[in-house]
Amino acid sequence: MKFHAKSIRRTFVTLATVALSLSAQAEWPDKPIKMIVPYAAGSGVDVVARPIAMAMGKALGQTVMVDNKSSAGGIIGTQAVATAAPDGYTFGFGNLVTLAINKSYFSKLPYNPEKDLQPVGGTLSNAYVLIARNNFPANNFKEFVDYVRSHPGKVSYGTPGVGSAAHLAGETISARNGLQIIHVPYKSGMQGVTDMVGGQLDLTIDNIAGVLPFIKDGRVKALAVTSLKRLPSLPDVATMSESGMSNFEVVAWGGFVAPTGTPKAIIEKLNAALHAALKDPTVVKQSQDFSMEIKLTSAEEFGELARTETQRWAAAVKAAGVHGD
Numbered sequence: 001m002k003f004h005a006k007s008i009r010r011t012f013v014t015l016a017t018v019a020l021s022l023s024a025q026a027e028w029p030d031k032p033i034k035m036i037v038p039y040a041a042g043s044g045v046d047v048v049a050r051p052i053a054m055a056m057g058k059a060l061g062q063t064v065m066v067d068n069k070s071s072a073g074g075i076i077g078t079q080a081v082a083t084a085a086p087d088g089y090t091f092g093f094g095n096l097v098t099l100a101i102n103k104s105y106f107s108k109l110p111y112n113p114e115k116d117l118q119p120v121g122g123t124l125s126n127a128y129v130l131i132a133r134n135n136f137p138a139n140n141f142k143e144f145v146d147y148v149r150s151h152p153g154k155v156s157y158g159t160p161g162v163g164s165a166a167h168l169a170g171e172t173i174s175a176r177n178g179l180q181i182i183h184v185p186y187k188s189g190m191q192g193v194t195d196m197v198g199g200q201l202d203l204t205i206d207n208i209a210g211v212l213p214f215i216k217d218g219r220v221k222a223l224a225v226t227s228l229k230r231l232p233s234l235p236d237v238a239t240m241s242e243s244g245m246s247n248f249e250v251v252a253w254g255g256f257v258a259p260t261g262t263p264k265a266i267i268e269k270l271n272a273a274l275h276a277a278l279k280d281p282t283v284v285k286q287s288q289d290f291s292m293e294i295k296l297t298s299a300e301e302f303g304e305l306a307r308t309e310t311q312r313w314a315a316a317v318k319a320a321g322v323h324g325d
Helices: 005-027 044-060 072-082 097-105 141-150 165-177 189-197 208-216 264-278 281-289 299-320
Strands: 033-037 064-068 090-095 117-133 156-159 182-185 203-207 220-225 251-259
Touching (some): 033 044, 033 072, 044 064, 044 203, 072 251, 097 299, 117 165, 165 203, 189 203, 203 208, 208 220, 251 264, 264 281, 264 299
Parallel strands (some): 033 090
16 A cells, blocks of 8 residues: 555645644634624614623623624625634624515525524514604504504604515505505614604604613603514503404514534534523513513524524515515
8 A cells, every 4th residue: 555745744734724623613712702783783683682792701701792783684794794704703693684584675685694604593582663753643553553544655654774674564564554654764773763752753663672761761652562462561552463453473583693614513602602691680681671582592493493484574575565676
């Protein structure tokens, strides 16, 4: 049997590379980690993600830094996760918009959720709320429908952007009730809330984590929630299903993803740190305060949720007749 010098060298190089990779995974993390949030600072997603980042940092023994890269539809931030080095030092927040809705809402995306992103695990889910400026004539969902019908094309509602779950919820509400209402897309939900408080916008649909403080301090009023059951934090606010839209449900869900190719051992460590974070007293209290449901899932379970929801929202996009191109 003959051994060639080049073949031997290649074998040693391969073994050395594997050894270094395994060593790096064993030592991970040995420096701060970046968590990309594809929405603006102060948005509902950002409010949810920051305490989780801090708690994950405690579990991992390294700082987890939040990096906000906002854009309509969360595309810029999600692309930044997809194109990052798969070494465990960059991961990001993914939700029903970036992992499911965008795939059917846009004909082209700079990332493929299923091919370019690797699931880490689920975090929380929560409902959306239809809120109105304080002097808006309607005080509940039925009065809202009646008022918009009698004022076609005169009422405006804001959302965190075209193609967002809030936008599709608004289009579905309009279609099912025969409403002519003006959609005003914003770069973030907080911009819409600010305009509504200032009287420049009639209504907003956004997730409860971002708007509950405005409801609690009386700067806006809640007309309905999008969950099938009333929320503990807003027990007097009826669901849309109760208010005439049978079986209507829009619930935000989210979790974390990493660049495809991130070693399985690191994904498992990130998932374990995420589970620890979701049991952290600060995170648990926040979830209770905002009527959010904690989701302790494996990476595989979160990936399956994204695939199932992609199919569901593709049907919703088609029914609403909207697109982002």
